[in-house]
Amino acid sequence: MSTPALLVLEDGRTFRGEAYGAEGETFGEAVFNTGMTGYQETLTDPSYHRQVVVMTAPHIGNTGVNDEDPESRRIWVAGYVVREPARIPSNWRSRRSLDDELRAQGVVGISGIDTRALTRHLRERGAMRVGISTVETDPEALLAKVQASAEMAGANLSEAVSTDATYVVQAQGERRFTVAALDLGIKDMTPYRMSERGIEVHVLPATASIEDVLAVEPDGLFFSNGPGDPAATTGQVELLQQALERGLPYFGICFGNQLFGRALGFGTYKLKYGHRGINQPVMDLTTRKVEVTAHNHGFAVDAPRDTPTETPYGVASVSHVCLNDDVVEGLELRDADGRLKSFSVQYHPEAAAGPHDAAYLFDRFVSLLEETA
Numbered sequence: 001m002s003t004p005a006l007l008v009l010e011d012g013r014t015f016r017g018e019a020y021g022a023e024g025e026t027f028g029e030a031v032f033n034t035g036m037t038g039y040q041e042t043l044t045d046p047s048y049h050r051q052v053v054v055m056t057a058p059h060i061g062n063t064g065v066n067d068e069d070p071e072s073r074r075i076w077v078a079g080y081v082v083r084e085p086a087r088i089p090s091n092w093r094s095r096r097s098l099d100d101e102l103r104a105q106g107v108v109g110i111s112g113i114d115t116r117a118l119t120r121h122l123r124e125r126g127a128m129r130v131g132i133s134t135v136e137t138d139p140e141a142l143l144a145k146v147q148a149s150a151e152m153a154g155a156n157l158s159e160a161v162s163t164d165a166t167y168v169v170q171a172q173g174e175r176r177f178t179v180a181a182l183d184l185g186i187k188d189m190t191p192y193r194m195s196e197r198g199i200e201v202h203v204l205p206a207t208a209s210i211e212d213v214l215a216v217e218p219d220g221l222f223f224s225n226g227p228g229d230p231a232a233t234t235g236q237v238e239l240l241q242q243a244l245e246r247g248l249p250y251f252g253i254c255f256g257n258q259l260f261g262r263a264l265g266f267g268t269y270k271l272k273y274g275h276r277g278i279n280q281p282v283m284d285l286t287t288r289k290v291e292v293t294a295h296n297h298g299f300a301v302d303a304p305r306d307t308p309t310e311t312p313y314g315v316a317s318v319s320h321v322c323l324n325d326d327v328v329e330g331l332e333l334r335d336a337d338g339r340l341k342s343f344s345v346q347y348h349p350e351a352a353a354g355p356h357d358a359a360y361l362f363d364r365f366v367s368l369l370e371e372t373a
């Protein structure tokens, strides 16, 4: 016997379905992900902390849950919305069903939802707060709780997801460089991609100071992806400015791109419904090449696309844009002679999950470290 579950959006739109995963009640920002594959990587991406993820792919859980694909130590989504869960997971790596895994980790979900209607609603009205409950059966009562729940705008969430203590990911083969990586919600594949290229990665807590960074004697600094509103972050922006003042080469991904933007003096803003999926077209404005990329962001940097900006650290410009909607997808900083000093992207070159078109960005980081060594 399945347990009925209720989903109520902040504007009152209500959907009824069945419990999927844990029973109970949960709240968060409703966002949709269009990836046809990679649900394990999505669920364990710390950037989804406090978000309820709606999967547009209609059939979820087909390949079960394995022990190799998680991107962090736990599932981070605040809730999970699917149309039809796989009844029989089947894959040679599968260890258990997704339903069991969600239940084991206490993640409240809902199935049997018309996810196409829900996604169209979010696309038209924008991302908004949502509640899912198996205990509250009255939509009005759940709506009141949704309206009293926390907003994503203004949320500072880095410390909630960051590592407590520094750890090191060893370089594979000969160590060529050392990088200090600030964990704002880092995915495991990111230091792995660096380690593959001979980088020893020291992953530091979100609260690290410039002294902590310098103690690692790094050749470069990296800021990871992560949850929350970049405009609500001040400490890490100051840390980045102190590093840029010292001429430390910097590479940032996603939240790390937004904080780079802020460190350079640009603003950030909330997108209507964000980019979450694994087939977003992005153009590298330097090479004019288009890459198909993995995205997970609800905020973006507000920077002029065609004119470079003088900053105290060098000349900043937009390096990549999304071809769907012209959103800034990358930034770079050059010295007066046009040499690259630092750069960042709004999307996911670590490609977990997603296509590997953007893997060259890790090579670009290595070249930058070589040139500044």
Ligand SMILES: NC(=O)CC[C@H](N)C(=O)O
Residues within 6 Å of the ligand: 047, 224, 225, 226, 227, 228, 229, 230, 253, 254, 255, 256, 296, 297, 298, 299, 300
């Ligand atoms: N994946 C990320 O780093 C997300 C960054 C930020 N929290 C956003 O939603 O835009």
